[in-house]
Amino acid sequence: MLGPMLIKVGNRGAMSPGRLQSTLLGVLLYHANQPVSVDALTETMWGDRRDPRAGQKLQLHVHRLRNVFAEADRLTLGPAGYRLTVLDGELDAQRFASRLEEAREVAAEEPKVAVTLLRSALELWRGEPLGDVDVPVLTDWAHRLAELKLTALEALYEAELACDPNVAVTGELAELVRQHPLRERLHGLLMIALSRAGRQAEALQAYRTARDTLVDELGLEPGPQLRELHRRMLAGDAFEPSAGGGAATAPAQLPMDVLGFVGREAELEELDGLLVTEPGAVITAVAGTAGVGKTALAVRWAHRARERFPGGQLYVDLRGYGPEQPVTPEDALAGFLRALGLDGAAIPHDLDERAARFRSLTARSRMLVVLDNARTVEQVRPLLPGGSSCFVVVTSRNALAGLVAREGAHRLHLERLPNEDAHLLLQMLLDDRVDAEPEAARELVRRCARLPLALRIAAELVRSRPGRGLGRFADELAAQQAVLDVLDIDGDPHTAVRAVFSWSYRQLDPGTARTFRLLGLHPGHDVDEYATAALAGAGLRDTRRALQALRRAHLIDSSSDGRFRLHDLLRAYAAELAASTDSAAEREAALDRLVGCYLFTASKAMDVIARDDYARRPEPPRFDGETPSFTTYEHAWQWLDDERTNLVEISRHGGPAAVIHLSQTIWRYLDTGGYNDDAMTLHTRELDATRALGDECAEAKARRVLGATLSRLGCDGDAMGHLEWALAAFRRTGERAFEVATLSFLGCVYSKKGELDEGGRWFEQALTLTDADDGWYLHCAVTINHSRNLVALGRADEALSHLLTIIPLCRQKGAKHLECNALLCLSRVDLHAGRLDSASDHVQLGLTLAREAGFRTLESDALRMLGVVHVRRGNHEQALRLHKEATELARVVGDTELIAENLNSLAAAQAAAGLLLHALDHYGNALAVATDAGHRQEQASAHAGIGDVHDRLGEHGKAGEHWLRVLALYRGRNLLGAREAQEKLLHRGTTRAVRGR
Structure with missing residues (x-):
């Protein structure tokens, strides 16, 4: 097959089959030792040209192919189709x-x-x-x-x-x-x-x-x-x-290996064999009923084979079954791309672009990808890597026929445990109690339908009652199953699982049982004790006791960080119990308490993270339950990180008012953290909610934060569309503060795009609507943004006069993050004027305030400018350390403009230290980020730096090309960067090129 198809039999010479014979043989070899249906063969060979005699034609070609082989039984016909037997080593x-x-x-x-x-x-x-x-x-x-x-x-x-x-x-x-x-x-x-x-x-x-x-x-x-x-x-x-070829920091995302794993040797060997016998990329679909052990098999094999994947192992639970929302391909890809080293801001927003980027990255590595608990082929297909060296394992209750047909996936159907293995598992779990009552143990295995999940839960219940024999447990389970059999009109074999759940559930005290039921209503993936208490309407002490009881009964799993989650079957069972046991009003009240808990706690966390926000947050709803106390920025931020997915998910359930409240509460956290996917989801949902309510002012606020998110993603055209709509609405509704804030943000977008004069006009408009007495906060914020723009325009003296006016006001009001921002802008003025001592003092104070206020964006900027001071003083080692720290922090925050500016500064520090090739590398990275996001100022800085490095390397032609690009980006503006580039070009004798520009 490694060339035009040839058949060699014994000592006979090689034979070249005709086109249809080659197609027939190729399909049979592709499915070697497996039956291929007549319909599949005729469709492959004749496609739309099939006629009523296609079956007869196929038989003729099969007959001719049989005559080629020495053994007549090589190609046989069975109920499922034609099967070609291929022995090891026969296929090249x-x-x-x-x-x-x-x-x-x-x-x-x-x-x-x-x-x-x-x-x-x-x-x-x-x-x-x-x-x-x-x-x-x-x-x-x-x-x-x-x-x-x-x-x-x-x-x-x-x-x-x-x-x-x-x-x-x-x-x-x-x-x-x-x-x-x-x-x-x-x-x-x-x-x-x-x-x-x-x-x-x-x-x-x-x-x-x-x-x-x-x-x-x-x-x-x-x-x-x-x-x-x-x-x-x-x-x-x-x-x-x-x-x-090896991986520098290969991802290793596999869950912990399964304890107490038994059997499945044939399936594990089948997966091992695919690594050798199947050429190129392999997609294996492990299908089977719920609770049969699909995840356990996939994880066990993945750990066994992990050394064969030096490029790393990626894992995601797609949550395809259960009451919660499945993981979208977009979200799964975002996680994979982050694991593969992409910065949050560099992850594309579009699904197709994410999938393409993922294929590009995985094409270069031998990687294992485990897609657990998939629901549909559409959920899986965008997550398939592009490299032939990758191996994908998909687990699903669905047979995923489309994946087999189109992608050529190998299907592995997982049956329930054989009797011997199920008995062995029970023996591992219960030790000598199984040997003491072998007949009762066999009956228990049968009642649990040989399903590992059911056996584990049943064994835990048996262990919890050491004085009772296995026979009595088996009898109780049989009685309970009979009740459920009456309800199960389709004869679902999972009645056994439901029976085990029910048997275990009936042993719980009423409070714990109610907690379990209501956990089935939680829309997220995991939960902490505070949210559980809110759902149950109970105190924290009782909730902790209930959670521990549920954990001991194996009805929930716990993690080392104090969070809890339910297996999807248990979640579905809990939700089913809640629907049949608790009234609609009780269920609605539980969800209302949960929403209230999340909104109230999010407000508390934001009070710590952003105390003085120019966009006033809504008042938190009344909530009487217990919530965590946030004494530090780190604690508040960690809670938001832990609950971010739940917060976004709960916005589906709280109604329009709750969505709007949540978005207006945590928008700054999402923006500062660079959580662009969640921000887009939440703010888009908020926009829909405001439209449903017909609330123009709320819609304008939604568009404002949506515009901010789009700008972070480098989509400035769309961002300005939302911001301009919001601005017009704020003017109509008389929301002066939001009008000012939106004007200022539009100025920032234009400035970022390199349209500095236009940005200045927006800032000046905003300043006409504020003063230092009435609305001091916005006045200071806009003044700082305007001053930064003035420095970029080369009007540092004007910026200085503005800043010296507002810094005392920020200090008087105790607005540390505003004072910090103003000091950092003032240090830009100092650097522009060559006042290094003054710049150093202002940056040091600004850095201290940034860390106290918990603003990582400003902390990164302060570290960068402190590095610039050290470069100017010739302290290259210290400068490089600071620039690297600043760049790493910028990547964590995910702001594309901040990343590009830091990369340019790091490259400049490396060039000053004589590390010219390192500098070229980082200038190139800065240029890529800035170009992708449309940051013209940083593009110009990158080209200027690249030109300088090429000039020092004696590559004057390349240097001139980049300096010319600087002039093109400044579009004839007489700014400092443009003047410097023009002087360099004139000095190198490229005046003709300059005049041509």
Whole structure:
């Protein structure tokens, strides 16, 4: 198959089947040793051209194919379709994959053996795989095989470099890089080969070429492996070839391995076999009924196989079944992209873009992806990686037929435990009690339907009553099951599970039972004791006792951070009990208490995080229950982080007023933290709620925060649309404070876009509506934003006069974060004037205030400017430390403008310290962030810095190109940056180019 299809039988020469014969054979080989239905074969071979005689034609082609084989029973027909028997080693694609896997296993210890195995594997290739077949399922297989060949070539050169550091492979690697310019591992191997050949400058140029290609083609920076190799090369560190292919910080998201796991050896071996026999990317759909142990199997196998995935392991519980909302593909992808090293602000908003970015990142690594508890194919499909070296395990109660048909997934149907294994599990859980009453134990296994979940809960209940025999428990369970059987008209085998739940539930005291029922109403994924108490309408002490009782009964799981969650079956059962036991009014009251608890506690947390917010938060609702006390910023922020998903989820259930209240309460937390997905979800929901109520003023407030979020995402066009609508509404409704705030934010957006004059006009409008006496807070906030814009315009003296007026007012009012912001702006003026001592004093005080106030955006900015002061003083080591700390904090916050500005400052510090290639790298990163988000000022700063570095490297032509781009970005404005670029161009004799501009 590794070329045009050929059949070899015994000593006979190779035969080339015709097109239809090749298609038939290819499909049968794709499903080797598995039946393929007649309908599937005829559809593949003839498609829309099928006629009533298609079945007869298929029989004819099958007959001809049978005649080719030496054994007549190779190709048989059964009830499910045609089945082709293939033995180990008969298929060249299988032999290739097997040798590649063997080479991977020995490469670290025996690279010479790996070279031999890989060369023998690659010798099997005769051209394009399945080169004479053109049907979708086989074309996809051919692509995966071709991708696997590239993986083998990469492994071969890596092993050869490990055997002989001086091996001459640069020519071959350079040609492969030319053919496959987006494969980072090849770029890394070429860098290593060039460096070891003493061609250091070419090795570094190879990295710059790789980076330029990835940015131009994919809009992506190189991955962490290639960046780490580049860093080590610059530092002169020793490195091994695997630095080009191994993961620097591979994600490891698997849940804890399952305790008390029994059986499933055949299924585990089947999964092991797919790593060897299946070429390219493998998607395995583990399907089975609820509680049968799908997650346990997937997690157990994932832990067994994790060493075979050096690129890391990703895991997500998609929550496909149960009363709560399933995880959306957008949210799952956001989590994966963060785990793969993307900054929050760099994660695309659009689902298709996220999926494409995920495929691009995973295409470069051998990774395991576990998609647990999926509901539909549509929920899974965007989460599939793009690389042929990845392995995906999906668990679902759904058979996911579409995944099998379109993506060629391998389906593994998980049956209930065999009797022997179920008995063994019960024995592990109950020790000698099973041996003492074997008949009762067998009856208990039967009553639990051989389902692991039911057996575990039943065993815990048995252990809790040591004085009672197993036989009595089995009798009680039988009686309870009979009651449920009457209710279960469809004969659902999960009556057994419900019976075990019911049996366990009936042992609870009334208060604990009520707590369990009401937990089924919670719309989120996990819960703390305070929210549980609110649901139950109970005190914290009683709630803690109930939660511990539920945990001991295995009806809930607890985590080390004091949170609790229910298995989806138990959640559904609890919700079912609540619906049948508690009245609609009681259930509604429980949810009202929960909403009230979350809104009240969120308000308390925000009172600590943002005490003096110019957008006044609504008064918290009355709530009489117990809530956590927040004495520090860190505690309040941690609570919001822990509950963020629940807060967004609860907004679905509290009605329009609750959605609006929540959005107006926590918008600043979401904005400051860079939680753009949740902000978009909540604020969009708020916008819909305000429209439903017909409240124009509330709608304007929703658009204001939605505009702020879109601006963070770099969508300034959409952001301005919302902000301008909000501004008009605030003017109509007379909301002066919100009008001022919106004017100021519009000024910030224009300033960020590089339209400084337009930004100034918005700030000036805002200032005409405020004064220092009436509305001092907004007056100070707008003045600070206006002053920053004036500094960028080169009007530092005007900025200074404004700032000296408002800083005493901020200090008098105790507004630490406003004073901090003003001091940092004042330090920009000082730096502009060269007053380093004054700048240092102002920054130090500003940094202290930022940390006291808990504003990480301002803390990052203060660290950055303190680093600038140290650069000017020549303290390069201290400057670099500060800039790195500032940049890391900016990435945590997720503000694209802050990230770009910090990256530019870090690059400037590295250039000042003589680390020119490091500086080029960070200037390039800054340029990528700024370009993607439309921050023209930071684009210009990046181009100016890149030009300066190229000039110092003697690359004057490249330097001139970047300085010209600076002029283009300033659009003829006579600003400091433009004047400096023009002077550099004139100095280098490129006046003609300048005049042309």
